[in-house]
Amino acid sequence: xxxxxxxxxxxxxxAAFLLLFLVVPVGQVILVAFSDGAGGVTLVHFQDxxxxxxxxxxxxxxxxxxxxxxxxxxxxALPLAYFTVRFHFRGxxxxxxxxxxxxxxxxxxxxxxxxxxxxxxxxxxxxxxxxFGFTIPIMxxxxxxxxxxxxxxxxFILLNLSAALANIDRAMEEAAQNMGASGWQLFRRIVFxxxxxxxVAGAALVFIKVFDDLGTPLVLNVxxxxxxxxxxxxxxIGLTDPIGYVISVIMVAFSLAALWxxxxALKGKEYxxxxxxxxxxxxxxxxxxxxxxxxxxxxxxxxxxxxxxIGVFLLSIGTIWxxxxxxxxxxxxxYIAVFExxxxxxxxxxxxxxxxxxxxxxxxxxxxxxxxRTRLVGRQTLDYVAxxxxxxxxxxxxxxxxxxxxxxxxxxGQPLATFWVILVIAYAIRRLPYALRSCVAALHQVHIAMEEAAxxxxxxxxTTVRRIVVPLMAGGMLAGFVTSFVTAAVELxxxxxxxxxxxxxxxxxxxxxxxxTAAGRGPGAALGVIAxxxxxxxxYLSHRLIERERYQSSLEANR
Amino acid sequence: MSATAxxxxxxxxxxIENISVAFGETRVLENVSLTVNPGEFFAFLGPSGCxxxxxxxxxxxxGEAQNGRVLIGDTEISQLxxxxxxxGMVFQxxxxxxxxxxxxxxxxxxxxxxxxxxxLARRVEAALDLVxxxxxAKRRPAQLSGGQQQRVALARTxxxxxxxxxxxxxxxxxxxxxxxxxxxxxxxxxxxxxxxxIYVTHDQEEANAIADRMAxxxxxxxxxxxxxxTMYDNPANAFxxxxxxxxxxxxxxxxxxxxxxxxxxxxxxxxxxxxxxxxRGRRVMFRPQAIALTGAxxxxxVSGAQFQGRVRDAEFLGNIMRYRIAVGDQLLLxxxxxxxxxxxxxxxxxxxxxxxxxxxxxxxx
Numbered sequence: 001x002x003x004x005x006x007x008x009x010x011x012x013x014x015a016a017f018l019l020l021f022l023v024v025p026v027g028q029v030i031l032v033a034f035s036d037g038a039g040g041v042t043l044v045h046f047q048d049x050x051x052x053x054x055x056x057x058x059x060x061x062x063x064x065x066x067x068x069x070x071x072x073x074x075x076x077a078l079p080l081a082y083f084t085v086r087f088h089f090r091g092x093x094x095x096x097x098x099x100x101x102x103x104x105x106x107x108x109x110x111x112x113x114x115x116x117x118x119x120x121x122x123x124x125x126x127x128x129x130x131x132f133g134f135t136i137p138i139m140x141x142x143x144x145x146x147x148x149x150x151x152x153x154x155x156f157i158l159l160n161l162s163a164a165l166a167n168i169d170r171a172m173e174e175a176a177q178n179m180g181a182s183g184w185q186l187f188r189r190i191v192f193x194x195x196x197x198x199x200v201a202g203a204a205l206v207f208i209k210v211f212d213d214l215g216t217p218l219v220l221n222v223x224x225x226x227x228x229x230x231x232x233x234x235x236x237i238g239l240t241d242p243i244g245y246v247i248s249v250i251m252v253a254f255s256l257a258a259l260w261x262x263x264x265a266l267k268g269k270e271y272x273x274x275x276x277x278x279x280x281x282x283x284x285x286x287x288x289x290x291x292x293x294x295x296x297x298x299x300x301x302x303x304x305x306x307x308x309x310i311g312v313f314l315l316s317i318g319t320i321w322x323x324x325x326x327x328x329x330x331x332x333x334x335y336i337a338v339f340e341x342x343x344x345x346x347x348x349x350x351x352x353x354x355x356x357x358x359x360x361x362x363x364x365x366x367x368x369x370x371x372x373r374t375r376l377v378g379r380q381t382l383d384y385v386a387x388x389x390x391x392x393x394x395x396x397x398x399x400x401x402x403x404x405x406x407x408x409x410x411x412x413g414q415p416l417a418t419f420w421v422i423l424v425i426a427y428a429i430r431r432l433p434y435a436l437r438s439c440v441a442a443l444h445q446v447h448i449a450m451e452e453a454a455x456x457x458x459x460x461x462x463t464t465v466r467r468i469v470v471p472l473m474a475g476g477m478l479a480g481f482v483t484s485f486v487t488a489a490v491e492l493x494x495x496x497x498x499x500x501x502x503x504x505x506x507x508x509x510x511x512x513x514x515x516x517t518a519a520g521r522g523p524g525a526a527l528g529v530i531a532x533x534x535x536x537x538x539x540y541l542s543h544r545l546i547e548r549e550r551y552q553s554s555l556e557a558n559r
Numbered sequence: 560m561s562a563t564a565x566x567x568x569x570x571x572x573x574x575i576e577n578i579s580v581a582f583g584e585t586r587v588l589e590n591v592s593l594t595v596n597p598g599e600f601f602a603f604l605g606p607s608g609c610x611x612x613x614x615x616x617x618x619x620x621x622g623e624a625q626n627g628r629v630l631i632g633d634t635e636i637s638q639l640x641x642x643x644x645x646x647g648m649v650f651q652x653x654x655x656x657x658x659x660x661x662x663x664x665x666x667x668x669x670x671x672x673x674x675x676x677x678x679l680a681r682r683v684e685a686a687l688d689l690v691x692x693x694x695x696a697k698r699r700p701a702q703l704s705g706g707q708q709q710r711v712a713l714a715r716t717x718x719x720x721x722x723x724x725x726x727x728x729x730x731x732x733x734x735x736x737x738x739x740x741x742x743x744x745x746x747x748x749x750x751x752x753x754x755x756x757i758y759v760t761h762d763q764e765e766a767n768a769i770a771d772r773m774a775x776x777x778x779x780x781x782x783x784x785x786x787x788x789t790m791y792d793n794p795a796n797a798f799x800x801x802x803x804x805x806x807x808x809x810x811x812x813x814x815x816x817x818x819x820x821x822x823x824x825x826x827x828x829x830x831x832x833x834x835x836x837x838x839r840g841r842r843v844m845f846r847p848q849a850i851a852l853t854g855a856x857x858x859x860x861v862s863g864a865q866f867q868g869r870v871r872d873a874e875f876l877g878n879i880m881r882y883r884i885a886v887g888d889q890l891l892l893x894x895x896x897x898x899x900x901x902x903x904x905x906x907x908x909x910x911x912x913x914x915x916x917x918x919x920x921x922x923x924x
Binding site for chain 2: 447449450452453454455456457458459460463467468471472474
């Protein structure tokens with residue numbers, strides 16, 4: 001009675017899927033990086049890599065950009081999180097809502113607009129030059145990448161840190177105050193250490209995201225970083241060039257290391273500190289002048305944070321925008337152009353992201369059930385493997401798929417690697433970790449007695465899952481679906497490698513291609529705005545669903 | 560609640576034979592055996608972590624026993640999955656499904672049994688009527704109070720006409736007043752239907768009040784099985800004595816021939832006439848209300864009293880005054896019923912204590 005044949009069959013299917021579309025392709029990449037071409041193992045490709053100054057520089061640059069982005073994102077997120085959780089004032093809700101907005105636009109979309117706003121001849125520098133006679137090189141080279149990535153990914157730290165701060169029982173703080181700690185001491189010795197898990201989780205995520213990002217450097221014309229180098233080697237020299245694989249292995253290794261370091265930093269630190277009747281740091285009211293100062297600071301930050309969106313929007317409705325503070329005139333023709341030429345992109349995106357998200361939810365629910373409700377041997381491995389996808393950059397997965405599936409031909413002679421379904425699977429694998437966590441959290445909320453009651457009344461395992469477990473998990477599953485959907489909808493790195501023809505391409509690819517030419521920027525931005533609206537609506541929906549779920553479970557907890 | 564039983568339940572016995580359960584290295588139950596008679600209201604009583612819930616869940620088919628078997632009537636059910644057992648269980652958290660209406664919650668078990676539509680409707684209605692919630696059928700669990708949810712959980716279990724009704728601390732989520740009311744309702748329902756019921760609780764008052772018989776579990780084994788009052792008066796060991804109420808325990812030695820117990824303080828206590836001296840007890844037990852307390856008159860105890868003591872403190876509990884009395888190096892508890900206007904012995908008062916032989920229980924070593 002430890003497991004049923006049905007459970008074993010499901011586990012086997014899941015294992016086969018993960019093996020075929022995650023383990024084997026990534027394994028192929030690693031294999032090629034270490035292969036001497038004659039069946040032996042060699043480090044010569046790695047030596048080549050480190051002997052070439054361009055690659056050494058790329059390696060250093062990727063690190064530098066990821067590290068600096070984490071630093072600046074922390075500097076941005078830390079005060080915002082602390083002030084909003086800690087104090088009662090009007091801006092708090094504004095930050096918590098507007099602060100997540102950068103997440104709903106992939107950084108490469110905003111990158112062009114950022115150049116127009118903050119570049120050498122961008123709005124800001126034109127104004128500065130005109131009135132003060134100097135300019136700031138915010139967008140030059142690596143600075144630009146760091147700036148764009150920071151603005152886009154700091155919400156990961158903000159969200160995680162705010163949640164962690166909100167989870168600190170005020171009694172913890174009061175106990176420290178009671179012992180005589182206050183102000184900076186209180187923050188440094190009690191509040192921050194308790195919130196550390198949230199911060200570390202967010203910071204690790206930012207590091208990985210920036211390290212993996214391909215679109216932003218490409219759009220900003222920065223190629224001396226790892227992801228662009230991998231992409232360029234594979235697309236210009238070909239699938240046989242080992243350097244692309246070496247770079248892939250290095251990227252995977254450092255992403256894994258970042259995940260591992262964050263797990264290590266949190267190991268053995270159980271910081272769930274909300275006790276009965278507790279909840280959240282004590283909130284203090286701000287004096288009017290403090291309130292004004294805080295608001296001013298927040299507005300400044302929000303203007304910077306929202307500038308990519310403003311820029312993209314202006315770009316999408318501007319006629320010509322070059323060497324001027326604002327566009328010369330305004331028009332809707334870019335939108336018309338997009339709807340005339342490129343509705344295929346939108347349709348493809350809806351199809352691909354929808355399918356990928358559906359796959360994620362089904363797999364996520366199945367794995368969650370196996371982990372939490374069975375004692376099947378190897379169930380943890382499924383979890384680990386699925387979660388490890390987090391550490392596989394899109395470029396690497398793309399290269400792996402090309403390598404593994406290029407030789408496989410469909411009945412019509414097309415290589416499997418460029419079949420659109422492979423793109424869907426790549427999205428599904430890339431987003432699986434998020435959907436999985438969402439499903440696991442949802443199943444955690446379902447008290448096991450709910451299922452035992454059904455079994456007690458005569459329902460078998462399958463019926464119980466169908467009639468009790470899935471309906472009760474529905475909110476969390478839907479939230480997982482939306483999360484997968486919105487992030488898959490703007491995925492670029494794997495897309496760039498796996499799209500073979502325009503007819504199969506999704507929005508992200510379309511935006512990227514448009515943005516390559518000056519004339520295409522308008523339509524590209526219009527497509528970007530459409531993507532943002534799409535993703536924004538999805539994010540809002542998932543937020544509402546999660547809130548409703550939380551509200552309902554709090555109702556149940558209160559009975 | 561209606562007068563006649565609309566659901567037909569056959570009370571059958573439950574037999575548990577040599578059940579042992581371990582979770583990894585932790586042994587939870589060891590060679591537990593007991594028999595529950597048909598139609599009986601039986602309780603598993605014990606402190607938290609004693610394995611009483613584990614044992615109950617085992618009857619329902621949740622969890623695994625390392626060895627032993629469970630029989631319902633004469634049929635062994637140890638190998639059956641939970642959904643084929645036909646034992647109804649009421650969960651501590653009620654486990655009402657929040658996404659289904661009250662009606663759908665109650666109908667679930669009948670749907671699983673493919674009961675024809677008309678009969679299903681009749682039985683669901685009867686079950687809801689039985690617990691007085693017919694008017695609430697269209698609501699959802701979250702819209703009901705704790706007591707109402709408890710009734711729904713009962714109706715949902717009873718509607719399948721289970722052979723045995725299992726209740727896992729069903730009242731622990733209710734407030735004190737409702738708890739007493741619900742336990743009356745549960746007993747009434749059980750008597751009305753004649754269903755065999757097994758009730759798990761850590762509250763000895765609850766078990767005493769409702770159970771025909773009960774088993775006290777502690778340290779992985781059954782400490783004693785019996786009728787509540789018999790066990791209170793004749794606990795099998797010190798644990799049972801102390802778990803079922805307050806026990807004053809005196810150490811000393813048994814003088815079997817003289818039918819005396821000589822306490823460590825040197826006082827000889829007469830033992831009940833009909834006591835069997837097969838075990839050599841070194842401890843004697845009596846309840847706080849067995850002590851007769853009088854104000855001390857002089858250097859020797861008043862006639863009939865055995866001990867002289869001094870009141871350490873007095874706790875007023877409403878219906879009784881509870882004294883802690885220092886006797887030699889020991890503290891004894893004495894309960895004296897309180898009646899309006901009566902005075903009491905303040906701290907430091909010297910008192911004499913008398914205990915009748917019939918109130919003494921010799922505890923085995």
